[in-house]
Amino acid sequence: MTTTDWTAGRIAAAVRDGEISAREVVDAALARIERYDGDVGAFLHVEQSGARRAAATVDNLPAAQRRTLPLAGVPVAVKDNVVTRDMPTTAASRILEGFRAPFDATVVARLRQAGALIVGKTNLDEFAMGSSTEHSAFHPTRNPWDLTRVPGGSSGGSAAAVAARMVPLALGSDTGGSIRQPAAYCGVVGMKPTYGRVSRFGLIAFASSLDQIGPLARTVADARLLYRVIAGSDPCDSTALEGDAGEGLDEAVSLNGLRIGLPREYFGDGTDRRIRSVVAHALDRLESSGARLVEVSLPHTPYAISTYYLIAMAEASSNLSRYDGVRYGMRAGGRDLLDMYETTRAEGFGAEVKRRILLGTHALSAGYYDAYYLKAQKVRTLIRQDFDTAFLEVDVIATPTTPDLPFRLGERETDPLQMYLSDIFTVTSNLAGIPSLVVPVGVADGLPVGLQWMAPPLADGRLLAIAELCEKTVAIEPNWPLGGTMS
Amino acid sequence: MMPAFDVIIGLEVHVELNTASKLFCSCSTQFGADPNTETCPVCLGMPGVLPVLNRTAIALAVRAALALDCQVHTISKFDRKQYFYPDLPKAYQISQFDQPLAEHGALTMTEDGAARRIRIRRIHVEEDAGKLNHLGERLGDASGSLVDLNRAGVPLIEIVSEPDLRSADQARLYLTELKTILSYLDISDLRMEEGSMRCDANVSLRPAGYTGDVEDLPRSEIKNVNSFRNVQRGIEYEIERQSNLLRQGGRIVRETRGFDDASGRTYSQRSKEEAHDYRYFPEPDLPPLVLAETWIDQQKRALPVLPDAIRQMLRAQGIPAREAEVLVQDRAAFGYWQEATSLVADARLVTNWMLSDVARLINAAGQGFASSAVPPARLAELLKLLLAGTISGRMAKEILEKMFETGERAPDLVQSLGLSQITDQSAIAAVVREVLQGNPGVVQDYLGGKSKALAFLVGQVMKRTRGQAKPELANAVLKEILEAEYGATTP
């Protein structure tokens, strides 16, 4: 019996029924982390004692109470830009080295409430800025499928931990693809919910109007399980949506007659031939199972990358201003106030973060605001309208997730622009605020390929249902890396 | 020769709203707590926190906007005003930039008997910053600075006037009237010394013949002056300084100036070249603020009676303008007056007693009208005794002092001091007869036509009754007996 191969759903059921103890589950997870994380580097912090304490709490509950826990005894990894009361939270930045938050993020509180065992904090690109997890101030994370390659980013630690079966579930955050791109690179399911469906309270802000926390899992059912726990309104987040987040989560969907939109702007030559072929194969299977493939157009797609980076950097420059050495985290220099600010931020932030703060500050400066930020907001509206129009014709949209297969560590470090451009297929969901989910649909040259699904706002439940059909229809038997099979 | 300049003044007034909790978190707004004890992750700007708007603060701000005749917008939004300073935890202040809560208001003040309307450009809501306590004289040479974030996140409104003020006196009048109006709304403590009301003054001079926009004139902004008096002094100094400069052919630069209380001068703090670029942009953590038209109307209907209406009402009751102004400007005094006049109909009598004897006694005791040892109902009891003729005015003054001393009520004091007037005609008649018998010479004088003799006889009656006889009654009884029993003829 290897619980590390189990789905979260199976673990929770077994723990609820007392077939297995939470303690056994957490020990197995911690042992696997111990064995493989030296190579993978998915974690920035492993919380053995806290996880075991949480397991004991679950095990000691009266059975009747334990039976109500949706994530009873399920080990979960949390991206290190989500604050936790009993563990460090660094956002993979020197400037927050040693920082401990005095409170739990809303999603973390909900995990604990649901009986989950938080085993640690996963690596990311510093402040979630990057697509490779190489921009962590502490160490890079490697792709479990090929340790010479990146796991994607910025939620690379969470995706790698799930792919390496250290945990069945992990939380990521997605500002422009930071859950979905690593999910594709690591062959797991990753979901960015509708903006506002999941509370951002306790998520260290990168770009507030784009950030959204979401689940990473090995199956769509597990992603739904985690989503169900974390979604819902929150009095601490004014942008969290009211209403029933569970709505449509159990909706039955059929492939028969399902209109799948294929935006022509997403199927160009710029995408790696091997990805195109895996995606085409998956779409064929869906079509032969009754789905209708409909070509649609999202005409403002060419402006998405510049729009996204302008808004994201502008907001980031503001959100990261609070790291000034005055109240918490790192402080350096100190000849005078200005010296303290400058030295702290010069030494505390990495190169990519500084690049974005500078660009974002510039974009908001007097005389540039209208030309950059304001214009970007206008284009954002147009991009949202593109989707509104497309969803009049189709139920759901399917696209490749990334133009490229996972690249090798160091390969793109000198070319930030190339790195930015590779977010082309994922940033539009964030700009439009719509839910989007990546599900693995094949392997090319030993590397996983994910298909991205996008749905209208608030159709998170439908999106999950469609993705689950896709998962069943395009059955791939991934040869999970680092030994073992899925069960 | 005096070159002609028009003085152009606009005022920006910050008013701290007296909500129980801060604008974006649930921390207390209590003034004077130990440093950093009224803080939480949100107002400390910890990683991961988000603001949640305090709707009560909005209700208070809307009340101010409506009282100042502003148009309250059904949709406004919050923006981030960004700059680095240790008292600003997030390195941005959540404020309102291009879509403020309210605009296009006005305030009417009276200058030398004439009404003068000053337009209000806008009112917006924002959070306050914390405070730095410098260990040393100034930040520049301080050995260190301690940050206290208790005040960080306390709700403020900023009330921006149009540049309609033309003198330092007018500026002071405006501030006085503004404070008076706000004092009726229960939205702020309005204490300049505690920083719950703060004023910045923009001063520029418009040369004769200048036809451009006054906004384009170079101006100095006098920052954070701590009293109305000093706002006036600062502006006076600034008018003097700028006109001297212009007369000497100098150029005024746009700058921020501080005010030095001791010398009465302003000094340059920051020129336009060094001015901040605040990089305003919409606050993504807060949705737009949407207010229902019906709710705004409801707030408008719920406004209390405002100073202008009170002045009219006082005038209608025959209260002279000077007295009326004293009552209006001290809201507690007006409250006192209202309660007292609801019990004693003679509004002028109440006003006279309040503003002379009561005011003198509460001042001496270090009290205000709100905390007066003699509350309005007790004053009314006293004045009723006076109006009924039970006591004389002189007695009433004596009793009032005793009321302040002992806290006892007027009717009880009348009893215990034996101070009531003799109003029983037969009792007075007996005394009158004694007096007439004891002063035959004076009686003869009176009968012989010396009407002044009567005053002496009244005085004797008062003396015998130890002042308790009601003088008018003594007078009448004397005349009556002199006619009936001594054959006096009515003059």
Ligand SMILES: [Zn+2]
């Ligand atoms: Zn607070």
